[in-house]
Amino acid sequence: MPLLCSLSASPPPPHLIRYFELEGKTINYYTSSETMTWKGNFRLTAATQLCPHVVIDARRCFYVQNRKRRLYMEADSDNERELWLQVLRQSLAQLQH
Secondary structure (H helix, E strand, O other), rough: OOOEOOOOOOOOOOOOOOOEEEOOOOEEEEEEOOOOOOOEOOOEEEEEEEEEEEEOOEEEEEEEEOOOOOOEOOOOOHHHHHHHHHHHHHHHHHHHH
């Protein structure tokens, strides 16, 4: 699912597009869905926080954060954003048990 991302404390610039894949407890991100060049990952833990209510220039943003960093993401549609939030909530709930 293509989303925008940033690994800084600031929101993603509109031109930085990454393709995300949730695999188990890890969000992997790639340059695109075609080339699948790995760019990094974000490990989900029981301490990971999900912030679904981020308003940045009316964009569909949300982020996850742990003690070391924050990963901003932006969906192309409201439905895609809700799907990601639902899956991330489920994954984080499993880590709590």
